[in-house]
Amino acid sequence: MALQLDNDEGARLLPYEEFWRDHYVWLQSRGYGLRPRYNPEWIPSWRGNKKLWFICEDGREFPFRQIIDATRTSDGTMVALKKLSKRDHPYEVEIIQFLTSEPLASDPKNHCVPLYEVLQVPDEEDLVILVMPFARRFNNPRFDTFGEAISCFQQIFEGIQFMHTNLVAHRDCNGMNIMMDPRAMYPNSFHPADIGLSYDYNHHAKYFTRTQRPPKYYLIDFGISRRYQPGDDPSMEPIIVGGDDSPPEFTPANMQRTNYKCNPFHTDIYYLGNMIREDFIQSSKGFDFMQPLVTDMMLEDPTQRPTIDEVVVRFGSVRKSLSSWKLRSRVIKNDDIAFFGFFRTIAHWWRRISFILRRVPAVPLP
Known part of the structure; x- marks a missing residue:
């Protein structure tokens, strides 16, 4: 019964x-x-x-x-x-x-x-x-190499640069609103409600790595975004709290001091920095090279944060500083279990050697 x-x-x-x-x-x-x-x-x-x-x-x-x-x-x-x-x-x-x-x-x-x-x-x-x-969360499946993560950063920075250039503030560009087009990686698709399984629900969904089939990353959800005209001054817009409520300008003391207003373009920069901090620097080994830029993107004083154009320039320098060896290295999560990590390493090296021999780019772009 x-x-x-x-x-x-x-x-x-x-x-x-x-x-x-x-x-x-x-x-x-x-x-x-x-x-x-x-x-x-x-x-x-x-x-x-x-x-x-x-x-x-x-x-x-x-x-x-x-x-x-x-x-x-x-x-x-x-x-x-x-x-x-x-x-x-x-x-x-x-x-x-x-x-x-x-x-x-x-x-x-x-x-x-x-x-x-x-x-x-x-x-x-x-x-x-x-x-x-139909898009898939940007970090699922996990990133295989640092080059794959660099490709993601580059595309998302470009995406926010595109929006800001066209005078649109996203206002909610946290990790939940960054997705990827999965069609290249999942040519046979997957089940939308249980993305680890095939569409027919009969077996695990098979997929390629991002290096094998580079995806395009998307910004989604423009529900609290705002578009401005060239003569507008967005420096003190009424605060709208999205999925990430951690920006310093959202603290009660700062909101009271600014009369509950902020520049949403500055907050977009914070959101991107916090996404990289939480989803990469804190959760995986080896992303320290992003820390100086992320620290500046998350400065308490919003006016001291770099603009998105400055972020793109500085990120370009960071990318150039990384060797091909680093870019092709495997991303290891802090909570990886050693037993499974051994098999991931073996599989990774087989792919790595193949990519080097076939001159597959270390930073895969769609």
């Missing part, structure tokens, strides 16, 4: 999933197919057999409330659908359309996630759905 109750629990959609079920047919008419779980006529695949719901493909909910995966029926491409309230985020559609339309779309430094389409939800005037590529 307990097992049956568990299976019944797996058959119930979570409250935020009901929106997608209710719009399944409409989305299908617009050319986007959701997984069977969201079909209004869904019958769980484990019904009538001894399977447990949590090992079945249709037993897995998508883990984010506002986003879901879909298949574009015209070509079978997996895309992301983001439900957006125009009332809560009145500038997001305008900003992403500005950043991803020509001529800006063709700028090689543009790392803003492309926008395929904006769908107006028919029964709710406040809601639209943004259709975008």
